Every structure is written in structure tokens, then in C-alpha cells.
Amino acid sequence: MAxxxxxxxxxxxxxxxARNAWRPWAGLAVMLTGTFMAVLxxxxxxxxxxxxxxxxxxxxxxxxxxxxAYGLTYAVMLITGGRLGDIFGRRRxxxxxxxxxxxxxxxxxxxxxxxxxxxxxxxxGLAAAVLSPQVFAMMRVGFTNDRQRAxxxxxxxxxxxxxxxxxxxxxxxxxxxxLWGLGWRPVFLINLPLGxxxxxxxxxxxxxxxxxxxxxxxxxxxxxSAGGLFLLLFPLIEGREAGWPAWAFGLLALSVPVLxxxxxxxxxxxxxxxxxxxxxxxxPSPLLEMRLFRNPVFAxxxxxxxxxxxxxxxxYLSLSLTLQNGLHHTPLQAGxxxxxxxxxxxxxxxxxxxxxxxxRHGMLIGGAALVALAFLAIGFTAWQDGATLVSIRLVPALVxxxxxxxxxxTPLLNAILSSVPGPDSGAASGMITTMQQTGSAFGIAxxxxxxxxxxxxxxxxxxxxxxxxxxxxxxxxxxLAALLLLRLWHRQRRPVAA
Numbered sequence: 001m002a003x004x005x006x007x008x009x010x011x012x013x014x015x016x017x018a019r020n021a022w023r024p025w026a027g028l029a030v031m032l033t034g035t036f037m038a039v040l041x042x043x044x045x046x047x048x049x050x051x052x053x054x055x056x057x058x059x060x061x062x063x064x065x066x067x068x069a070y071g072l073t074y075a076v077m078l079i080t081g082g083r084l085g086d087i088f089g090r091r092r093x094x095x096x097x098x099x100x101x102x103x104x105x106x107x108x109x110x111x112x113x114x115x116x117x118x119x120x121x122x123x124x125g126l127a128a129a130v131l132s133p134q135v136f137a138m139m140r141v142g143f144t145n146d147r148q149r150a151x152x153x154x155x156x157x158x159x160x161x162x163x164x165x166x167x168x169x170x171x172x173x174x175x176x177x178x179l180w181g182l183g184w185r186p187v188f189l190i191n192l193p194l195g196x197x198x199x200x201x202x203x204x205x206x207x208x209x210x211x212x213x214x215x216x217x218x219x220x221x222x223x224x225s226a227g228g229l230f231l232l233l234f235p236l237i238e239g240r241e242a243g244w245p246a247w248a249f250g251l252l253a254l255s256v257p258v259l260x261x262x263x264x265x266x267x268x269x270x271x272x273x274x275x276x277x278x279x280x281x282x283x284p285s286p287l288l289e290m291r292l293f294r295n296p297v298f299a300x301x302x303x304x305x306x307x308x309x310x311x312x313x314x315x316y317l318s319l320s321l322t323l324q325n326g327l328h329h330t331p332l333q334a335g336x337x338x339x340x341x342x343x344x345x346x347x348x349x350x351x352x353x354x355x356x357x358x359x360r361h362g363m364l365i366g367g368a369a370l371v372a373l374a375f376l377a378i379g380f381t382a383w384q385d386g387a388t389l390v391s392i393r394l395v396p397a398l399v400x401x402x403x404x405x406x407x408x409x410t411p412l413l414n415a416i417l418s419s420v421p422g423p424d425s426g427a428a429s430g431m432i433t434t435m436q437q438t439g440s441a442f443g444i445a446x447x448x449x450x451x452x453x454x455x456x457x458x459x460x461x462x463x464x465x466x467x468x469x470x471x472x473x474x475x476x477x478x479x480l481a482a483l484l485l486l487r488l489w490h491r492q493r494r495p496v497a498a
Contacts, residue, residue: 024142027205028152031135032159033198034098037191038128039160041070041105042313042440043167046320047331048175048184055183058114065118068238073125074132075437076229079288080222082133082429086211090134090141095202097131102195109188136429140417141209150414157349157410161342161402168320168338172331218269218284224262225288231255233438236445266290292420292428300488301416304481305435308368308408310443311375311477317444318451318470319394322382326463327391337391341402348406364415365485367408372478374400379471386461408481447473 049063058066085093104123111117139156143149174186182189232255239248269286293299316338323334352363377397382389413432420428447470454466 023205024148026201027142027207028139028155030198030201030205031094031138032155033194034094034101034131035135035156036159036163036166037098037101037105037194038074038132039163040167040170041124041128041188041191043164043316044171044187045070046317047168047171047335048187050324051175051184052114052117056111056114056117062114062118065238066114066121069118069121070125070128071437071441072230072233073122074128075233075434075441076226077126077129078133078434078437079225079431080217081129081131082137082431082433083217083288084130085134085137087217089208089210090138091202091206091208093130094134094138094206095199097127097129097134098195098199098202100127101131102191102199103127105188105191105195109182109185132433133429136413136417136432138206138209140420140429142207146418149418150411153410153414154350154352156413157352157406158346160409161346161349161406164316164338164342164345168335168342169332170335172333172335175331216284218286221262221266221269221284221286221288224258224265228255228259228262229434229438231258233441236441239445263290288431289428292431295419296488297419298416298428300484301412301419302431302435304412304484304488305416305432306439306442307477307484308371308412308481309436309439310446311371311474312405312443313440314443314447315375315470315474318447318467321451322463322467323391326467327389329391337395337398340395341398344399344402345406348403349410352407352411361485361489363407364412365482365489367404367406367411368478368482368485370404371401371408372475372482374398374404375471375474375478379468379475382464382471383468386464389464404478443473443477 045067049066052058052066053063056062081093081097101124104120104127107120108117108124111120135156139149139152143152170190171187174190175184179186231251235248235251239245242248266286266288267290269284270288270290319338320334323329323337324331329337374397377400378394381393381397385393416432417428450469450473451466454469455462459465
């Protein structure tokens, strides 16, 4: 497990050392602890929002920022986080992000006012952006055997499912238990023991790796990418709450030239980095290797991730609000409705990692199509039943969403990253995770217009019909993902999976 000076992207554990065979998997457990924490805090806050409003005397706008601040800062800094790992070392940046996330969670749990909580959530998002892309990159580098890598990504799928269901169940349980009179605060404080254990274990079990060709950080690229994504995502997240004022459309319009200028700047720097200039002083390493987009798996893969993930968080938020406010479930009861989906996702993610490569393209298309059909079933049921809807009627379709997502999401991430050269894995991971968060923000914005617009109209079946509209959007997004996969299949004339 010693570091390699020439190329840290080599397999860090000798294959013939049987007694060390367990170490990569122990290291994977440490990495996935960080992923668990980052994903958990996407879901767990929604359950605690009503209690936060009461104890902090927060306005609805402030509560919106509590949710949005984390996802927004998470998204805008992910590409930068991936490149930092390439330059300074992925284990080092993973540990820095983990330490920052743990401290920010403590600040969230102790926040005396809503503005302090919002600021702490911003710090959480920044730390998660440093932590998360290192996990993808270290998995890509640490597991060079196809079967091992598939198993590792299957484990990642299990963690996604476990963290999503924990966010619902554990959040509801902690809020209702009101431990030591702390109310909602334990939903953040629970990260402390997890973070400390992972920080102690990381230097012992995770080998260091970096891109030996990476140079200094492209600070101009950092500013342009973060600024462009902020201009795109901030009005999408906050525009509806503010009534879509002129500034929201102005920021959206301004994001186009800023992101275009970023792409042009990165193209120029990538071309310069790979076509000589040896007699000049090396410039900054491009934040995003534009040659990645010449790879059809990567180029279409990030669009597929964007389309699919735009459906997930938006629907889960809509379902959570419908269960608690429309059907009058307690937070824990609402969490139990989500449980079958998460269990199915975890089980199928493990199974998907064992399916032979020649079947994986059909598995990806079938998974996306199955989720689309399940969304249609939920939409039809909610609209037809209206005010008489009972949550048990939604469970079969939720199980199908879990099954389809398990056959789709983590195998897709494995396929995309397996097509990328090892030295670029950090930048590629950051881009993929950015697309996940950008897709979530976009989906929440669009579904928010549909969902809350229907609630504003009122009526006895307002929540049920609003949920049906959210499910219809989900079906469209997953159907688009399936069509893009078909396009990729015909273009390559071979399976997507590596």
C-alpha cells in the first residue's frame, strides 16, 4: 500500500499479497462512509424542516435557503474539488473534505439562528464538494480489475440506498425522539462520530493517488465555473419562491455567456497542455479536460446522468410533502413509506454488479424504462384516487423505482468512469457529480413550479394531483435517459459498460 512516486494511478496493493487483499475493501468502507454522510444530509433535512421553523423562528424563505444552500455550493465547487484531488492527492483532499464536513455538521447542530444554520450549510456543501469526487476517483484508480470495480460500484449503490432511507427513517426517528430536548439538532450531530472514525481510519487504509501530470490549479477556471453554475442554479432554486422576478431571468441569461467562456477557456488550455509548449513555463492544469467530451461514453453519459437525476430529488421532496402535509403522516411514518424503495435499490445494486458485461447495456436501458413506467403508475394512481389516496397504494410502484434505479444508476457511473483514463478520473468524477447536483437543482425548480402551482389552486385533492404532476415529470426525465442510452448504443455498436 505504499505510494508510488512515478504514477500513483497504479494499483496500490500487490495482487500476489494475499494477506493484504482485504485492505482495498476496508479502504472502500472508509470512502463510502464519507459518501454516506454527504448523501444523508441531502435527505435528512427535509424531515426536520417543520421543527426547525418552530425553534429558530425561521421564515419560509430562510427554510428554503437551509435546503438550497447545501446543494448549491455542493454543485458549484464539485469540478474544482475533483481537480484538487488530481493535483494535491486524492486521499489528502478526501480527508480535508471529511474534516470540514464534520466540523460544519457540528456548527449546524449548534446553530442558534437561521442565518447561522444557512452559513453552516454552505460550509457543509463546500466540504462535500471536496470529499465526494475523490471517492469516485479513488475507486476508479484503486480497483483496476473489472469485476472488482463492478463490485465496488455496487457497494456504492447500496450506500446511496442506505443513506437515502436513513435520511427519511433516521431523521423522523430523531426528530420524534427529541433526544435531550435537542429537537432537530441530532440530525446533524450524528455526523460527528461517523466523521471522526473515518478520519482515523483513512490514512491507515486508503493509499494516496494523484495525477502526475497535473500542474497548479486553474484559479480563473475555478472562478468562471463556479460563477457560471451559480448564475444558472441560484435562480432555478430561488426564483419560484421569489415569484420569478426579472433578476432571476437576468441571471439565467447571464449564465450562458459565462459558461460558454469557461468552455472556450478550458478548450484552449487543454489543447495547449497536450500540444507542446515544452519550452514555456507550464501554465495551470485545465480544470476540465475537454478531450473527455470526444469520448461518446463520457459526453452522452453526463447528459444521461443529468436527465435521470433531475427526476429523483424532486419527486422524493414532492412525495415527502404529500405524505406529511397531504396524508397527515408523521415524519417516521413517511420515512417508512420510502423504505421499500431503498431496500429494493440496495439489493438490486448488488445484483447488478454481478451481471455479465454483454448484458449491461440492455440492463441500463431497461432500468431507466422501468423507472419511467413506475412514475407513470404513481401519477395515474394519485390522480385517479385523489383525496381518497392511501400511501400503501404507492408502495408497489416505489419498489419498481428502486429496482430500476438499482439496475441503472451505479452501473452507469461505473461505465462512464471506466471509459476515462486514470489521470483524468478526478476531473471526470467531479463533472459527473456536478451533473448529479445540477440535475437535482434543475428538477426541483421545474417540479416546484408544477407541484406548488397546483397547491396554490387549492381543492380537496390538491396534494395528490400535485404529486401526479411531479411523477409525470419523472417519467419524462427517465424516458429521455433511456432514449439517450439507445443513441449511445447505436453509435458505438457495442455495450456501454467497459
